[in-house]
Amino acid sequence: MSNLNRSTLTGPWARWAGSNPGKVFLLVLLITVVMIAGTVNMQMEMTYYSILPQRSNQVQDLKRITENYPFASSIIAVVDGRSLPEGEAKAAVKSTIDEMEAVFLSDEFSDAVSGVYSRIDLDFLKEHAFLLTKEKDLKRMASMYADTDLLPFLTALNNDLEREYSGDSDAMESDETQLSAWLGGLEALLELLSGSLEGTLPGNEMEEALDAYLLGESYYLSREENMGIAFINPTYTVNDLGPLVNQTNRIDERVQQIASDRGLEAGITGFIVVGRDEMVTSEQGFALSMVLAMVLILSLMIAVFRIRSTPLIIGTPLLLGILWTSGMAGFLLHRLNIMTAMYMVALLGLGVDYAIHLMTGFVQERDRGMEFLPALEEAFTKGGKGVITGALTTAAAFYALLMAESELVRELAVVAGTGILCELLAMFLFIPAFLGWRNRRLEKRGKTDPMLHRKTRIRSDFADGLGLRVTRRPGLWVAVLLTIAVLLATQAPKVTLEDNLMEMEAKGLMSIELQDVMTREFGAAPDVLYLISDDRNELPDLVEALKDLDSVKDVSAITQWWPTDEQKERRLPWLEELGNRSDRGSDPAALSGGGLSESIEADLVLEELYRLEANLIEMGDLAVLGGSDRLAYLLNRITGLNMDGEKVKDSVFDSLFDSLESGEYRGGGLEAFQEEFSPRLEDRVTAMASTDDIRMEDLPPMVRDTFLSITDESTLVTIAPRLNPWEGRFRTIFSAQVASVTDRGTGMILAADQLIQIADSDGKKSMVAALIAVFFILLLDFRNLKLTLLTFIPLLMSFASLFGLMSLFGIKFDFLNIISIPLLVGIGIDDSVHINHRYLREGRGEMHTALAGTGSAVALTTITTMIGFASFIPSIMRAMRSTGIVLTMAMGLAFVYSICFHPALMVLVNERLGWSLKGWSLKGGKSSVRNSTGRNSGTRSSQ
Template identity: 25%
Template sequence: MSEMRWSERFEAAMGSLAARSHQRPWVALFVTLLLTGLGTFCARNLTLNADLVNLLPRSFQSVQDLEKLRTRFGGMGNVVVAGIGAEPEQLKQFVDDMAPRLATLSEVRFVNYQRPSQFFEQHALYYVDLPDLKVIQDRIDARFAWEKEQANPLFVRLEEAPPPSLDFSDIEQKYTGGANQRLSGQGGELYYLDPQERMVVMLLKAKGSSADLGYSKQVISQVQDFLSKQDLSKYGPGFRTEITGTFKKKIDQQGVITGDLARASSLAIVLLLAYLAFHFRSALSVGLTMVPVAAGLVWTYGFVGVAYGQVNLLTGFLAAVLGGLGVEHGIHLLGRWGTLRSEGLSSVDAVREAFKHTGFSALISALVAALTFLSLSLSEFRAFHEFGVIAAVGMLVSVASYLLILPAMLGLVSRWGWTPRQHQSQSGPVAMLARFLPRRYRAVSLVLGVALVGLISQAYRVTFNYDSTKLDDVTLPSVRLDRRIDHILGYSATPVVVLTDSEKMEREVVNQLQARKQQSGKDSTIDFVGALEDLVPQQQDEKHALLQAIHKKLARIDPERVAKETRADLVRAQKMTQAQPFTREQLPVSLRRQFEPATGQKGGVVLVYANVSLSDGVGTRRFTKEVRNLQLSDGSQVSAAGEALILADILDMVAKESPRILVAAVLSVFFAMWMTLGSLRNALICMLPTLLSIAALVGLMALLGLQFNYLNIVVIPVLIGTTVDAGVHLIERLGGPGADFATVYAETGKAITGGLLTSAIGFLALVFAKHPGLNSIGDLANLGFAVNMVVVLVGFPALLLLVDRWRNKHGATTSTPGGDEAQHPAPES
């Protein structure tokens, strides 16, 4: 009973505060103006940051490694300039003309536009191990001996046999896939050109990092401005240029997200205004509901500006969601105030009574939702953590704004003689349900019960989608073009990187990664590994001496006396054995620069190229395990760095934390309602429709083929926190003295319907987003609200009636909230 007395005192305090604000409206509105001005000032510099790196805490090794990479290496990725729509010779001329000039741009470190194929072709035998070189020497000796025999007129061969081959392709095959061959194109085109696509590309390495959106815009603008001033007509009719790569894709994807959030917020406002106009049939009522919501959002984002300074992919659309959730309080409060006024109460008494009971219910639901959102703050995933904190603050601020502003506004409009429109509570769909349910509650309970059991039985089939390409807008021109680049290069344009401090460390890292690749066999996710130290073969002096000896013998073989089909092999072998030893500094400049740190930085890198898509979460997680935690001989440990590892950590974190967060959300809701309602039984009853609808939603997802992902999984705790208040409002009203089911349900059910619809509106706007990740959040949330609406408006009241009639029939002394038998129409026959 002590909890009940506490709650009653709190109810009375809320009613008194509202009445005081009603009686002194100008004071309350002046305070509102000050708080709104402060919120606007604090939120003025808020920006959207959609970079995946910002979704993980700085303590993560993958984040720290990536920051080191960006400092030392300038980050990964390129600005890719593509020339499209010309013949191969014209495309090559375009590259020859543009590459040197693009390299002079202030934000470009270098331009990679040709493969180092000639260098690696010439020095190919230096990459062959000494034992295999001796095999080659033995074959040449055999051929030389055969040639001598053929030249001897006295020699008679008893059996016709083919001459010893000068083809070394079987030995070359052993070294296929090495970095020298892959980076050189393995004997292919010198330029990065695809004749069928009629496209050639240049890879521009920028001085800065693509993580800095402002810098990305600067370097892309510089390249675009340069290209716009060139006369491209000389490369043929229809020739054009396009830009893609990491920098361009980040700008375009940021633009999509920003546009989606702006459209979602605008659409949410329009839909909210339209629904409120339909709900209240009064423009002034719409204004009375929306002004506290708008003020609350400004206060909330003022807090965000102070606490975080930016919003991420998830928190960016919270304005639309919080707007819908906040309007729900206004529907309940204004609707209750209007009903009390129509019953003859004065404006101040109606305000006191509405905020005493309905306002307290709104506070309970806001507190419960806030605690549910705070369960997300337990996550190390910053997107979830910040979403939880901001949403929790927003829910409490929303109730505070209504408590401060709505009574004051009602006080003013009452003085001006405004009275609310009289509503016919006994008409409309909800009123029809109010009359139907007491007559058919058994059938309704049975049908919905069977349906819920059927849906819940399918919940185990729902799956998690790890493919991040499903969460990005792959229809963007820059994204579509980027996918064609890897095909032209012959390998991934964005490898992951292991930072090294010495040449010895480079070679050791390469050896370990190659050993892991060999150990995994065909299941390995590593395509190839490259490092400058590895591109400079060992034992070059010994190999050079052997190659000189081979060359002397090859030089004595007359190409004209060799069969035509092997003549090219002989000429090629003669050239390859002439190659001289080389050092790191003698590697082609275009190749060497790919491995060199940014200006002023020291150390080297090992580039690790994947043979799986680094947008596919499953493949990325496998790849991550293969390139992490390399144990060096000095006892130290190093790992690869790159955005692929960030994605893998995000997926692992969401998979690991989701069960814990969901349990925390359910428990926080339960204990919050238990404490505020003062009744364990009522808390369990209020939670029942939410838990059933969540379980049914998961089963429905399995039937519809919908999947969870690392973004839309946040919808589940959101639904828990935002749908439980419907049960609170029903229980609070039906449990009142002399409550009549039909009357209470018609009034409260209409408010609940409006609340659920306005809560869904914020998410409904995301259904029309271009970004698939935001789109999946909208789809899942609205499906959840639809399921909850059926459960809470049809199934839950039918269950309350069923339990109440059963208890009355068996002579129970207490009843379920909703009144006794005399308060209901006759049960169904």
């Protein structure tokens, strides 16, 4: 630290720059051109995805998934028909989805959309459904479809219902969506049967009823069937920042327009959409904060210096510093992330401090009557060394964060440290040159700088008065403030870490709200976990183990569509049994194939129908008890009951019973139904039991895009959580349960966990590193261990009080604010350092003078820094807002403890307890208080 050199260089530099503004402007222009080249080379990556820890296996897998599996990046369009009447919603939702599919597959969106998936491929299932069915279910199917004649079919169906669902509301709840579709099919078949008994022969409706009964719903509908989903595959990924915003906005607008034209609502969500929203809201927050900070700071500067050209004198180098920092970030990092972009705004509040000190010194010299150039030289000689020392100290504290583990903090260290140096350089180059240029213009106009001959000193009465009070009763001030800090510190351990990334997004975003809607209405959250597998044969066991977890709603893998050879081998006997039933060729009109008389067969069918009704009523009981509203509604509709179990209307069963129990019935209707039903069901079952191999090219496109990598042989497994995985404790449970089966899971949930853990650990490590760096710099500066340690006390009290207040106000740590807190070490200690220097220069008994002398500048620089931080508070992005609140509070606390506690403590230890605060002499022996310390300066700047 060569103060002598700096002090001898800064003054002459200012004089030269003031005399040669054109040359300096040229130099500034050259630097700016170079830095613009760097800025052009830089991207604004304002998504959380872009700041995930790159070295983590989970993040690497996640990147591989977004690049290789198109469906993982799909945009989920949610169509909402809840405002429509019960009977209309389902059809309206389906037709809206159909139109969306047509629009997004048209030329209009060929540059943005590569595919739209809105339905399950029923044709594929009609051919291969049983090959895709698990053995235990095939056993059930083999029993159920052993004989497709009406009577044995009904008997087998009842047996199956009693075995699967009787008394088991869990099974009903987990199969709710499939059961709803199946119930629709069953109701349609019963209606057709009832119609047959009344003489109406079933036609094509039989095909539709069998489709619904055997295959379920092809659209992705909600439990209540009043909402639907379409998956839109974009041609870009979350890494393609250009189309991420523009094309996603286009798709979003079109989705809403299509739905609105049909009287429905719609919105989009998914990984890419959340990324788009993060980009947009953080850029909006960044722009708003930047403008707000600039306006407030420059307004304050105009008010303080009362010079109209202040925006130019201070604002220009301030913005140049930001531009140069961007350029350096472009050269060194090629990007600004959400954290470093936020720091750019904070840099406004930090960089302006240098201007304040330099300008204050210049104005004071001019006020004393000095000529322009001598005043400039004197101001830069006196103030320049302190500003440089302070900037270097702050930059060193910031650069200490380079030891962090995460790229996020290391990038922040680069941008923060370099930003300080860029601002320092911009101020030193521009301010003297601009003042020189301005002076020439004024002289040409015959004005001798009249604007500067005004009182610019901020009144110091308050600081002086405070100093006197502190000096009189230092013990009381120390005791009271220490007590407050200790009391607040007791609350500090209660501050929690926000682990829900969604709570850090802007409030009210549709993409985030839709995640809750999907969890509630569809029973599946869009944020799933993934697993990449290079071995298809491992999947069946893995999928079963994962499905067995309580926190898992569903697991999807390619083997559900493309079974392994081993699976096929195990299923073949069942497929053969299903495909080759013995009753083929028997009389198609015989209800049982058993040669029973018509009336006996009709009685037996009636008995099975009574049994079926009883089964459905019992299932309804369980649905009511279990709160499965949709199932309860459907089961009640079929059985004619209300929620209290009272018979409120005639049901399809009543009409069947009436027909079959009437004396006139002779069995003709049953036979007519049987002739239509039995062969068609048999054909369906036979087709579904195909033993043909499934080849990769046979797979539906949606299946290929979902599960097969476009670059290698690997396949993807998706694990859907039962609840929104971002909420509360569930994420930990979900992650732990999945980890009990495999350690290869990944997804935004786990990647975000890693981000938060690393931010937490890096935040603490960085704090220690910054404290150590600042400690040694101060020790070198003060050359007195006691004084150095005493200077840290207000800073530590600020942190303790900050954490206590965060706890009291319910503010959580998050990955942004926890990383930014170490920056405060380099900033928050400044005020105490300034007071130290002045007090040591003024001497014992002069604390009030020291405070009067430093209070105004300390207050002003603190206010500008607070403005820089506080400008994040209006941001709609909650992470930015919380960081703004935390940093502003911290600066306020550091200021209060620095001007109230620290002076009292210094007076107490130095004047009452007699501690020596003298610095060690570098040439041996102790230097005197006034001579040694009075010449030194603070960390960021000094008076």
